[in-house]
Amino acid sequence: MKLADAKQQFISSWGAFASHWGINKTMAQIHALLLISPDPLTQDDVMEELSLSRGNVNMNMRELVDWALVSRMIIPGERKEFFTAEKDxxxxxxxxxxxxxxxxxxxxxxxxxxxxxxxxxxxxxxxxxxxxxxxxxxxxxxxxxxxxxxxxxxxxxxxxxxxxxxxx
Amino acid sequence: MKLADAKQQFISSWGAFASHWGINKTMAQIHALLLISPDPLTQDDVMEELSLSRGNVNMNMRELVDWALVSRMIIPGERKEFFTAEKDxxxxxxxxxxxxxxxxxxxxxxxxxxxxxxxxxxxxxxxxxxxxxxxxxxxxxxxxxxxxxxxxxxxxxxxxxxxxxxxx
DNA sequence: TTTTATTTTCAATAAATTTTGAAAATAAAA
DNA sequence: TTTTATTTTCAAAATTTATTGAAAATAAAA
Structure with a gap:
């Protein structure tokens, strides 16, 4: 299996799995994406990768930060905020x-x-x-x-x- | 607190609690009702007690039986089916x-x-x-x-x- | 300061899920 | 057998939850 396909399947399955546990599917998918991303991502990255609206990404990202599963990162020289997930x-x-x-x-x-x-x-x-x-x-x-x-x-x-x- | 109030609160809270775990609220409430009922109940009993439609009770009851949390009981002389929950x-x-x-x-x-x-x-x-x-x-x-x-x-x-x- | 980039909010909309209730099916009694 | 009671099904309606997107707010750059 190619990485791109494996990523897709991981993200979508993780979202479906999480929804059986009272967790918002999209929140779980964003989390999954960040878990497999070696580098921090911006909201725009997530929007594009998962085809979600800005508002949706923003709200779910805040929820992830609230759960302390994801943290905001300031990258010097970059204007946008970056987000990274705890990998352990x-x-x-x-x-x-x-x-x-x-x-x-x-x-x-x-x-x-x-x-x-x-x-x-x-x-x-x-x-x-x-x-x-x-x-x-x-x-x-x-x-x-x-x-x-x-x-x-x-x-x-x-x-x-x-x-x-x-x-x- | 009176028993009637306590029952109400238990059933409604248990339903809300369960919905955080991917479980249908109504299914959890029916389960809660059966858990605190000393005797088996019919579908009509549940309909009345929880103000639910016949179809809703029937479907959720079947799901509970499917999960083996509730079992059907035949009571000799009674025409209706009775249901009872595992209490342990x-x-x-x-x-x-x-x-x-x-x-x-x-x-x-x-x-x-x-x-x-x-x-x-x-x-x-x-x-x-x-x-x-x-x-x-x-x-x-x-x-x-x-x-x-x-x-x-x-x-x-x-x-x-x-x-x-x-x-x- | 003004301009521009970025984030946040939230009312409106869409989608998903739950619930209803009447008709069909089934099972028991007459 | 026919009648009556009971259970099951499922399309339609109601409700809840998720998503959008544009406007407002915020923050950085010029």
Missing amino acids: IWKVATQIIKERKRRELDPMMKLLATLEAVEGDVDDKHLKQFTATVGGIKKFGAQADKMLEAMVKADEHWLLSTLLRFFK | IWKVATQIIKERKRRELDPMMKLLATLEAVEGDVDDKHLKQFTATVGGIKKFGAQADKMLEAMVKADEHWLLSTLLRFFK
């Missing part, structure tokens, strides 16, 4: 985990804690099942939380360390 | 992991393997970065895959059973 996949993954944990998992855990304190007749089977379910999810979430914490703190030998910690 | 959160999680691994991770890993075999000038920095990125993701994916495999194979009493072995 381990760092990329831990960064995503960190952010999603903070934005999604932590608030959900907090909510579950308040829901567990629901009041009512302790003999009501509906109440029993509700607290059992919420409690079960909370417990599982706490375990997952620990595991993700460990992953984020761990280095490349994370598999061993996370497995060791996971069921504690 | 550990089993729910491993089932989701198993399915998503099969549907998303495995195909992506396979694709990355073919993309790594891209041909071209070995001194081209674009080619170098491409293979480095694809290789890095593949390596990370393989590690994650191993971890998920381990999780799916382990059961809730993993820690207990290994501890017990020590004392035999």
Whole structure:
């Protein structure tokens, strides 16, 4: 396979893959493009390469910077801004985990804690099942939380360390 | 907080949470409702409880059955079909992991393997970065895959059973 | 300062996804 | 068998989400 074809396929598949994970397809494609670009790119480069409008690139690029997956670069002598992606996949993954944990998992855990304190007749089977379910999810979430914490703190030998910690 | 309010909040929050993970909001809400229902429900029950159309409930219910998170139940003497959700959160999680691994991770890993075999000038920095990125993701994916495999194979009493072995 | 290049915003539009509901299909009862 | 209950399908409508592109804002150069 030629590089040009491989690039195309990588970018489009990565976008499709990401969309199964609640991530905007275009954002994932821009990220993919930057991940395989040896040099920083401008917004115009991305516009041209992916056939996207200026506004679209600008908004998704800002989102990538917001997630700390991409950083702005000032190149001396150049007027345009350049963008470059963190290439270390381990760092990329831990960064995503960190952010999603903070934005999604932590608030959900907090909510579950308040829901567990629901009041009512302790003999009501509906109440029993509700607290059992919420409690079960909370417990599982706490375990997952620990595991993700460990992953984020761990280095490349994370598999061993996370497995060791996971069921504690 | 009253049970009725807590239920409402749980169902709606769970739906919102799930939509960040590529899961249909309604499907997640139906799942949430079944998770906190002590008894099996019919499609009409779900329609009424969540104010959804018959078609919507039917399609999402089938999807839940397809994911093996919910099962159809025949109750003797009842003409309607009943549905019940697996309540063990550990089993729910491993089932989701198993399915998503099969549907998303495995195909992506396979694709990355073919993309790594891209041909071209070995001194081209674009080619170098491409293979480095694809290789890095593949390596990370393989590690994650191993971890998920381990999780799916382990059961809730993993820690207990290994501890017990020590004392035999 | 003015001019020019570049980035950002956001209302309008387009695209994708979800939801509806009535008709068709299926299955159980009479 | 026919009737009745229930489930399934799917084209159309509604809703949500993504994208555009031109105008406004910003920043650099002249």
